[in-house]
Amino acid sequence: MMRTSGWWVPQAGAGCIWLSVLALVGCTIETEPEPGPETPGELGEGSFLYECVSNDDPMCPSELQATEFPEQVAVGSLFDVSFTPDSGDATSAVEVSSGSETYISNVGGAFRANQAGQGVLLARRTVDSVVLDIKHMTLAEVDTIAITLADGYAPRDVMGPDEEQQLVAKAQDENGMILYGALEFEWSSDDESVVRPVLASPTAFMTIAAGQAGDATITVTAAGQTTELPITVEP
């Protein structure tokens, strides 16, 4: 090594050693697994995969491919879950079913969260009913419905004539955490001559269009909860 101006400068040979050490360290450091729609089963026999049944699920705003396995889903919402075993015969079919219909029921090929608490899903081998793995899920009551613009900002409460806004409704629990699963959001206006929902309900994504000047209220309802958005249309 050479010392210049108080700094140790590694020579070529030493540099190679340092690079090798850094490379080894880099190889041994375990990186955090990237969040994804899969989560390991509680018995370590495979992975559960969360799937959205529609884009009304905030976990899948653009495609049906979920970005994560949700922490909690909304009571009243629909979702789907599949299972991939870590080992065994890949051709042996595995079916995911609910351990208690009180909490999670099967509705037309999807799951429905029925009651707040813990639900449990069982991954069963169809040939012999062996339960390979289990997954408990937290189900939470919808406390509020948040209405935002598509980019997450607050919607404007003053609009000009013929102006439009693209709104998104999301369910939240009592702590303001987003609840996942597809809910049926119903949109309405108390004066459609002032402001009206353009798209057909149910949908989480809604365009509202301003009409004549005045005051009106947009109402969104889902899972027994209602949120109102007062709008003033100025001439």
Place this chain on the structure above:
Amino acid sequence: MTAASGVAYRLGVVVALAVASAGCGSEEDPVRFHHLEYSQVSRPPPSAVAELEAREIVLPEAIAVRAYVVAKDNQGRAMHPLDLSSDDPSVMGVEPGAEAGYFVFFGAQVGQTEIEVLIDDQVRGEVAARVVPQSAQ
């Protein structure tokens, strides 16, 4: 002792021995199912408590646990091969796990039933099974 009386005597001894041995056999404690033992029990969610007892299983509704289960007879010996079956799967379900000896219990709905203990496909006993509301814990 004449020949005839000798034969009668021997016959009497044989009969007496047979009766005695039969009597001893009836006094023996037959092998019976006594209780279940559990190990390697999976952890339920933190808010739930699963109680796997020797003669009773208590689970909250919609909670599942897996355990390695051994049936013991009245002399403390393991009974093989073990299978478990729920009298009422709509209350508590029990299914075999991925490996031999493991079973998954799950509370389907609040209520009471029994889990039958089968050894070599024969029902040899049962344990009580109770599913309680999640809010009860």
